[in-house]
Amino acid sequence: xxxxxxxxxxxxxxxxxxxxxxxxxxxxxxxxxxxxxxxxxxxxxxxxxxxxxxxxxxxxxxxxxxxxxxxxxxxxxxxxxxxxxxxxxxxxxxxxxxxxxxxxxxxxxxxxxxxxxxxxxxxxxxxxxxxxxxxxxxxxxxxxxxxxxxxxxxxxxxxxxxxxxxxxxxxxxxxxxxxxxxxxxxxxxxxxxxxxxxxxxxxxx
Numbered sequence: 001x002x003x004x005x006x007x008x009x010x011x012x013x014x015x016x017x018x019x020x021x022x023x024x025x026x027x028x029x030x031x032x033x034x035x036x037x038x039x040x041x042x043x044x045x046x047x048x049x050x051x052x053x054x055x056x057x058x059x060x061x062x063x064x065x066x067x068x069x070x071x072x073x074x075x076x077x078x079x080x081x082x083x084x085x086x087x088x089x090x091x092x093x094x095x096x097x098x099x100x101x102x103x104x105x106x107x108x109x110x111x112x113x114x115x116x117x118x119x120x121x122x123x124x125x126x127x128x129x130x131x132x133x134x135x136x137x138x139x140x141x142x143x144x145x146x147x148x149x150x151x152x153x154x155x156x157x158x159x160x161x162x163x164x165x166x167x168x169x170x171x172x173x174x175x176x177x178x179x180x181x182x183x184x185x186x187x188x189x190x191x192x193x194x195x196x197x198x199x200x201x202x203x204x205x
Contacts, residue, residue: 005088005130007165015039016038019120023068044069086125101135104132124168147166149167156201182196
């Protein structure tokens with residue numbers, strides 16, 4: 001799914017500042033440092049142990065253009081005055097009464113939260129969601145569609161999860177335009193995977 005998250009570049013090809021909500025092992029941080037080293041990366045992770053493990057075992061830490069903050073994504077987006085070109089939502093906890101079946105905090109899945117996300121985006125910004133398969137995934141996608149002007153749903157390869165890109169751009173992109181943008185990304189990044197193939201996983205309707 002991490003690779004699909006960077007389809008964001010098809011919609012916002014020259015980001016200057018991005019936010020990652022949920023650090024995990026830091027794979028997204030590594031991609032950005034290698035392929036777009038000038039972009040400013042802020043990361044918010046609620047669990048200080050995750051931050052410690054990522055630094056100790058995966059060499060992911062605050063340095064240069066990367067700033068990792070310990071805190072709740074909702075509180076950060078509510079209180080921050082920062083603006084971002086892209087926000088990556090990848091926040092998961094141990095499943096409990098305050099999360100859905102796969103551990104996404106329920107307060108990060110509401111229309112009110114998405115309004116806060118939009119306030120933190122630059123004009124024509126985008127937010128990217130990692131959606132693991134669960135019983136209410138269709139409702140999650142419907143809520144995102146309700147909150148944002150344009151929503152693009154990509155089915156992951158190998159299992160039934162999705163990466164969803166929601167954009168505040170004035171104009172929607174067609175499937176042909178997304179494919180062409182993805183082809184340019186293949187030339188730009190020379191990554192060991194195909195953005196064009198991932199763009200072809202766009203769900204119609």
